[in-house]
Every structure is written in structure tokens, then in C-alpha cells.
Amino acid sequence: MATRHQARQAVVSLLYAYEMGNTDDAFIDEFLEEKKIRNERKESVVKSFREILATKDKLDEQILQYLKDGDLDKVGIVERNILRLGFYEINEAQTDIAVVINEAVELAKELTSDTSPRFINGVLGALKAKK
DSSP states (O other), X not given: OOOHHHHHHHHHHHHHHHHTTOOOHHHHHHHHHHTTOOHHHHXXXXXXXXXXXXXXXXXXXXXXXXXXXOOGGGSOHHHHHHHHHHHHHHHTSOOOHXXXXXXXXXXXXXXXXXXXXXXXXXXXXXXXXXX
């Protein structure tokens, strides 16, 4: 069974694929099967993916409050989707904020540039300071 971390990687990957135009259910099923994400974990990934898309504008508004330049378009696609997942997990899924920050930083280390983990940590850390 896939770990929660692998499930989070899958959500970020699906959000990225969505922004690149891959949105059909066959792609999602094939991708998750390739990553060996099945059963309850698959349902969780698809649910998170769909809920993030459904609340994307709300999540983006929340993220904007913590960006120094106030421009989400200047944030890389992967970083933007890691932040969306983080804000979703904190606000909608009620996941512990320390877990979310740790996981988001780890995702940034794996999927982005050298400066991104610090950026992700700073944005989510600012949210934590307000909570």
C-alpha cells in the first residue's frame, strides 16, 4: 500500500498534470495504478485532487495573503500546487500543521529547485504563526 507521502506526491503530480491539460479519468486511473496507489489510498488521492480543484480559487486567495509580492503567477507550478495541497490539508482536511509543513518541505525537496523548500516552509510557517 502506498504511504501518505506517496499519496501527497500523487496529488501534486495530478494537479500539475491538470494544469498541463491532462484531466481525464483514464489518465488519473493509469497514473495511480502505475504508482501502485490503490483502494482507500486511491480514493483519498482522487478526493483530495478533486476538492483542491473545486476550491482552487479560495485556496489561491488564502495563499496570496502570505506571499510578499502578492503574485501567485510568479510561483512555479509545482510549488503553487504544493502550497495548494498544504493549505487544503490545513484548512479543509484538518491535518496537523506541523505534519503539513514537514511533508510540503519534503515534497519541495524532491520535486523542485534548491530554493523552493525554504520558500514553501516560509509561506506555510507564516500561516502557522497566524493560527
